[in-house]
Amino acid sequence: MEEKKVMIQLKNVVKFFGRHKVVKSINLDIYEGEFLTLLGPSGCGKTTTLRMIAGFEEATEGEIYLDDVNMEGKPPYARDVNTVFQNYALFPHMNVYDNIAFGLVEKKLPRAEIREKVLNALEMVQLEGFEKRKPSQMSGGQKQRVAIARALVNNPKVLLLDEPLGALDLKLRKQMQSELKHLQQKLGITFLYVTHDQEEALTMSDRIAIMNQGRIEQLGTAQDIYEHPVSKFVADFIGESNILEGYVTKTDDATISVRFEFGQLDGIAASEFVDEEMIYVSVRPEHVKYSQKPVKDFHLQGIIKEYIYAGSSIRMIAELPNSQEIILLCHPQDTLPATGTDIYLYWNPDKAVLLHTNEDKLYDLIEDAVLK
Amino acid sequence: MNTRRQKRYQKNTIPILSMVGPTGLWLLLFLAFPMVYVLAISVMTKSYYHGVEWVFSLESYKSLFQSRYLKITWDSLVLALKTSIICLVAAYPFAYILSKMRPAVKGFCLLLVMLPFWINGLIRLDGWANIIRDSGIINTFLLHIGIISKPLRMFKTDGAVLFGMVYTFLPFMILPLQTSISKIDPSLIEASRDLGCNKFRTFVRVILPLSAPGIFSGIIQVFIPSLGAFYISDIMGSNRLLLGNLIKNLFMSEKNWPAGAALSVLLIAFTLAALKLYSKIGSMDDLA
Numbered sequence: 001m002e003e004k005k006v007m008i009q010l011k012n013v014v015k016f017f018g019r020h021k022v023v024k025s026i027n028l029d030i031y032e033g034e035f036l037t038l039l040g041p042s043g044c045g046k047t048t049t050l051r052m053i054a055g056f057e058e059a060t061e062g063e064i065y066l067d068d069v070n071m072e073g074k075p076p077y078a079r080d081v082n083t084v085f086q087n088y089a090l091f092p093h094m095n096v097y098d099n100i101a102f103g104l105v106e107k108k109l110p111r112a113e114i115r116e117k118v119l120n121a122l123e124m125v126q127l128e129g130f131e132k133r134k135p136s137q138m139s140g141g142q143k144q145r146v147a148i149a150r151a152l153v154n155n156p157k158v159l160l161l162d163e164p165l166g167a168l169d170l171k172l173r174k175q176m177q178s179e180l181k182h183l184q185q186k187l188g189i190t191f192l193y194v195t196h197d198q199e200e201a202l203t204m205s206d207r208i209a210i211m212n213q214g215r216i217e218q219l220g221t222a223q224d225i226y227e228h229p230v231s232k233f234v235a236d237f238i239g240e241s242n243i244l245e246g247y248v249t250k251t252d253d254a255t256i257s258v259r260f261e262f263g264q265l266d267g268i269a270a271s272e273f274v275d276e277e278m279i280y281v282s283v284r285p286e287h288v289k290y291s292q293k294p295v296k297d298f299h300l301q302g303i304i305k306e307y308i309y310a311g312s313s314i315r316m317i318a319e320l321p322n323s324q325e326i327i328l329l330c331h332p333q334d335t336l337p338a339t340g341t342d343i344y345l346y347w348n349p350d351k352a353v354l355l356h357t358n359e360d361k362l363y364d365l366i367e368d369a370v371l372k
Numbered sequence: 373m374n375t376r377r378q379k380r381y382q383k384n385t386i387p388i389l390s391m392v393g394p395t396g397l398w399l400l401l402f403l404a405f406p407m408v409y410v411l412a413i414s415v416m417t418k419s420y421y422h423g424v425e426w427v428f429s430l431e432s433y434k435s436l437f438q439s440r441y442l443k444i445t446w447d448s449l450v451l452a453l454k455t456s457i458i459c460l461v462a463a464y465p466f467a468y469i470l471s472k473m474r475p476a477v478k479g480f481c482l483l484l485v486m487l488p489f490w491i492n493g494l495i496r497l498d499g500w501a502n503i504i505r506d507s508g509i510i511n512t513f514l515l516h517i518g519i520i521s522k523p524l525r526m527f528k529t530d531g532a533v534l535f536g537m538v539y540t541f542l543p544f545m546i547l548p549l550q551t552s553i554s555k556i557d558p559s560l561i562e563a564s565r566d567l568g569c570n571k572f573r574t575f576v577r578v579i580l581p582l583s584a585p586g587i588f589s590g591i592i593q594v595f596i597p598s599l600g601a602f603y604i605s606d607i608m609g610s611n612r613l614l615l616g617n618l619i620k621n622l623f624m625s626e627k628n629w630p631a632g633a634a635l636s637v638l639l640i641a642f643t644l645a646a647l648k649l650y651s652k653i654g655s656m657d658d659l660a
């Protein structure tokens with residue numbers, strides 16, 4: 001694989017607001033031309049991270065490099081990045097043309113050149129003919145296009161987007177998602193995108209950084225993260241997971257058993273766990289299967305509690321003896337046993353993810369994963 | 373149908389009248405009636421004994437074109453304009469700092485701005501007179517330490533009038549400016565910095581234009597009262613007359629009510645023109 005150029009580098013970035021540690025030692029490399037998304041629940045520090053890169057906030061500790069230049073002490077106007085704000089932040093006293101030309105005017109480009117660039121930018125976001133409009137005369141979607149054009153027209157090294165589609169309705173949001181993605185691919189500009197919407201992140205991003213409580217818990221492609229979550233938080237946050245909590249019993253160096261309150265898994269190939277360690281076993285609903293006869297190595301018995309019909313699929317809810325619910329995805333064509341039937345649950349061992357519960361170990365793993 | 377509408381009309385008329393009535397009556401009594409009265413006097417004949425004789429005449433309006441009136445009008449306009457501009461320049465930085473304060477501190481500072489209003493303006497100006505007149509605090513002090521050998525002439529000058537005007541009307545500039553600057557969305561300032569503007573350029577390109585409603589409103593609120601104020605130049609000024617003094621004199625000492633009324637009408641016309649201009653500028657942009 002060719003060597004990719006690092007466009008933004010965060011090194012041990014920490015941010016305190018007063019005594020409140022909001023960002024806790026973030027390390028992150030963002031490559032040139034990449035679409036990277038910071039995804040996490042509200043309040044986890046995404047906006048703060050973005051604002052430190054833009055220069056609106058100063059990192060308390062650590063360094064931020066843009067194209068190999070340390071940004072410390074550089075005001076926003078001296079950084080070659082531009083931001084698309086969630087509330088658009090269009091200048092209400094200027095029309096669309098002047099809004100988009102704002103940065104170019106400040107660079108003192110010749111008028112003709114500004115005009116050409118602004119008109120190109122308008123074409124790019126499909127707003128030809130809107131030059132004279134005031135922001136107050138436009139819809140939310142149109143305003144957001146102007147905000148995107150106003151940022152991109154400066155040809156920044158990185159475009160920072162903070163929940164740019166958050167205020168739009170679902171249909172428009174879907175449409176803008178694909179437009180943004182195409183725009184990014186066409187222009188080849190590095191995008192750092194912030195959202196709390198996992199579906200948005202999964203559909204648009206080259207890589208996703210999952211943030212939780214000021215840390216990056218996992219960094220990887222959508223598929224990576226979906227198939228191999230590194231923590232219970234990620235397994236829970238991205239898609240749907242059945243998570244079982246149990247204790248490890250080592251059989252030998254390469255195999256373990258996991259004991260639950262209500263059953264046991266045997267013969268699992270895993271070496272990174274110690275005896276008596278508490279772990280989570282996480283399985284996606286589409287990977288859980290059932291049988292009406294016992295299954296080798298899987299001692300998990302339950303009863304079918306109910307079926308939920310969801311169009312193209314049926315969700316079976318099975319209840320374990322401790323009344324934990326397990327979700328299974330079934331095909332509507334299958335002949336399904338009646339509710340109340342006893343069943344044995346099993347899955348392809350490759351499809352289950354074993355997760356440490358020990359926080360220290362977890363964060364060691366995360367640091368390793370992020371630093372590598 | 374018709375009767376029902378009539379019924380509803382009757383049903384609604386009384387409550388509406390009872391709500392609008394007192395306000396309407398108040399406006400009629402204290403606003404419309406005096407205005408009409410002034411307008412009426414302005415088109416009558418002057419009388420040395422009664423101030424006005426109820427015979428129609430446009431003599432008073434013709435008399436306005438006397439060069440002495442024109443000069444006084446001009447002086448007053450210039451002084452009001454100077455007052456407005458000095459107030460604007462003095463108030464802007466203060467209003468800007470105010471708008472950046474935490475709400476509690478801001479409230480306290482605004483209270484300090486308003487506090488002098490609870491003391492009669494004449495008394496406050498008298499206080500200033502004590503400070504700046506020939507035998508006042510400043511001159512006494514400077515004479516005492518020997519910097520000057522004869523008192524500085526500050527009191528009873530045009531400068532003192534201008535100072536008194538600015539002092540009196542400054543809060544009318546600070547308040548609308550402060551409101552207007554506070555309303556600017558902070559993310560607009562961030563957007564400006566993001567797009568390459570330093571603090572100064574952000575001020576010029578974003579903050580100043582977005583505080584235009586406050587600037588216009590402040591200028592109007594200072595300009596209009598300073599055009600008509602007479603007591604400030606009475607106390608602080610030499611014997612240069614301003615519109616306010618002239619109107620007062622025409623009514624009180626010269627007993628030429630029609631001319632006084634005509635000048636008042638002129639003053640009201642200036643005010644309305646200023647307000648018209650303001651609302652026109654306001655509706656040109658959706659700033660406010």
Ligand SMILES: Nc1ncnc2c1ncn2[C@@H]1O[C@H](COP(=O)(O)OP(=O)(O)O)[C@@H](O)[C@H]1O
Nearest residue numbers: 017020022040041042043044045046047048049
């Ligand atoms: N200027 C600030 N002062 C104090 N606390 C702040 C400030 N900005 C954000 N925070 C706090 O920092 C945490 C992270 O905020 P933020 O980065 O906006 O999260 P996100 O964008 O992921 O929702 C929140 O708990 C928020 O209350």
Ligand SMILES: [Mg+2]
Nearest residue numbers: 043046047048
């Ligand atoms: Mg946020």
